[in-house]
Amino acid sequence: MATFSPNDPAFLENPFPFYEMGRAFSPLQVGPPGLWSVFGYDDCTAILKDHATWSSQRGGPNGDPNAAPSMLSSDPPVHSRLRGLVSQAFTPRMVEQLEPRIRQLADALLDEAAARGGAVDLIDALACPLPVIVIAEILGVPSEDRAKFRYWSDEIIAGLGSGISNPGSQLEPGMLDEMRAYFGRMVEERRAHPRADLISGLAAAEVDGSSLSFPELMQMLVLLLVAGNETTTNLIGNAVQAFMAHPAQLALLRANPALLPSAVEEVLRHSSPVQATVRAATRDVELRGKCIAKGDSAVVWIAAANRDPAVFPDPGTFDITRNPNRHIAFGLGVHFCLGAPLARLEARIALEAFLARAESFARIDDALLPRVPTFIMRGVLELPLRVEWRQPAAV
Ligand code: HEM
Structure with a gap:
């Protein structure tokens, strides 16, 4: 019997039987009273699209009443204003222009890893530093402050606890003060002397005055x-990990590098980095004959929707040529991931660079890998590999 024990490493390793069981009974009350789980693609997409019925606002006891609302945890019209302001500064065009720089960073990280020899933790060497450096550069954090920025970023993520629903709520106040002071100075400076970075853009952005x-x-x-x-x-x-678990798919990708964007979409579907998000009912709702009361919460199991056999034939099969692939790994509706173009670009470049440099790669042993300790996310904290590196092409 598939059970919901979200802190159990075995559950984090393989939550998919729970999703399969849940789909048959969805919506299902699991955990404390008033907490529902929704698994099917149609129900999950309907909830995400209906922000009037299903609120993202968090007013729980752990929320800091003095904190400003974040985009992720607010509803329109507050959300529309915040999203409008950041969208002006964080445009798909700006993201596109980053491609050569992201490639340079990925190559440099892989050079360092290769120089250390054939054993590498790919999370530590590439997957973790790349997005942190890229966002630091987008914001305009000078490279001499990168270590401090990385520390804040790590601390924020470590303090995340139960997930992305309440960013910043559990941070150590001293660190927040330090960060506030740092970015306060930066905002002042950019207001006086704007540059082509996101902090300048955010400082200058205006919606309706x-x-x-x-x-x-x-x-x-x-x-x-x-x-x-x-x-x-x-x-x-x-x-x-998916490439190692499915060597025929890796061989197909190596033979057809143009399949990489579609392979990234299949990883997003099959092994969704964000497994779930939460909404609260703003009124009594009847869903498949069950009454979800006003104020109840619904866990929207994105990862279960992404394996719904009614939408994805052979959903457990990792198929890099899958088409169509209408996964909801980046959410849907007004909260659709603002960073989706950037995430797709970073993943494509990181994987392109890694596959170009690694002649072959394999796990060092079969031990279970330590996992990100929350059911909201799917990922490993370490990925130790044995890599046979190719020398970079001479320039
Ligand atoms: C593979 C990488 C990523 C995945 C799987 C992902 C997934 C998601 C999901 C599922 C949501 C919607 C949550 C909800 O509806 O409750 C979301 C929202 C968001 N994401 Fe991403 N994300 C990724 C990368 C990024 C990046 C790189 C950035 C920015 C640098 C970013 C910024 C945001 C923001 C600001 C929101 C809130 C948008 C809103 O509330 O309007 N994400 N993301």
Whole structure:
């Protein structure tokens, strides 16, 4: 019998039987009263699209009443204003232009890893540092402050506890003060002398004559770190694991490198970095004959929807040519992931660079890998590999 024991390493290793069981009974009350789980693709997408009935607002006892609302945990119209302000500064065009720089960073990280020899922890060497450096550069954090920035980013993610739903709520106040002071100085400086970076953009952005307040700007920075770094790390790590588990698919990809974008989409579906998100009912709702009361919460199991056999034939099969592949790994509706173009670009470049440099790669042993300790995310903390490196092409 598949059970829901979210802190059990065995559950984190393989939650898929639970999703399969849940789909048959969805919506299902699991855990404390008033907490529902929704598994089917149609129900999950309907909930994510209906923000009037299904609120993202968090007013729980752990929320900091003084904190500004974050985009992720607010509903329209508050959400629309915040999203509008950041969208002006964080455009798909800006992301596209980053491609050569991201490639340079990925190559440099792989050079360092190869120089250390044939044993490498790919999370530590590539999947973790790449998104952190990229977001630091997008924001405009000078490279001499990168170590401090990395520390804040790690601390924010470590303090994340139960998931992405309440960013920043469990941070150590001293660190937050230090971060506030640092970014406060940076915002002042960029207001006086704008540059082509995201902090300048956020400081200058306006919607209907209103700009971001300083607490809102801080909340936005925390959200960008929380929502963007670990998720992208997990996507890269999950992709390399999937390639090792499915050697025929890896061979197909090696023979047809143009399949890489479609392979990334299949990793997002099959091994979704964000497994679930949460909504609260704003009114009594009847769903498949069950009454979900106003105020009840629903865990929307994105990863279960992404394996719904009604939408994805042979959903457990990892198929890099899958088409169509209408997964919801980046969510749906007004909260659709703001960083999706960046995450896709970073993953494609990191994997392209790794596959180009690694003649072959394999796990060092079969031991279970330590996992990110929350059922909200799917990813490993370490991915030790034995790699046979190719020398980089001479320039
Ligand atoms: C593979 C990587 C990523 C995955 C799987 C992912 C997944 C998601 C999901 C599922 C949501 C919607 C959550 C909800 O509806 O409750 C979301 C929202 C968001 N993501 Fe991502 N994300 C990724 C990378 C990034 C990156 C790189 C950034 C930015 C640098 C980012 C920034 C955001 C923001 C700001 C939101 C909130 C949007 C809103 O509320 O309007 N994400 N992400």
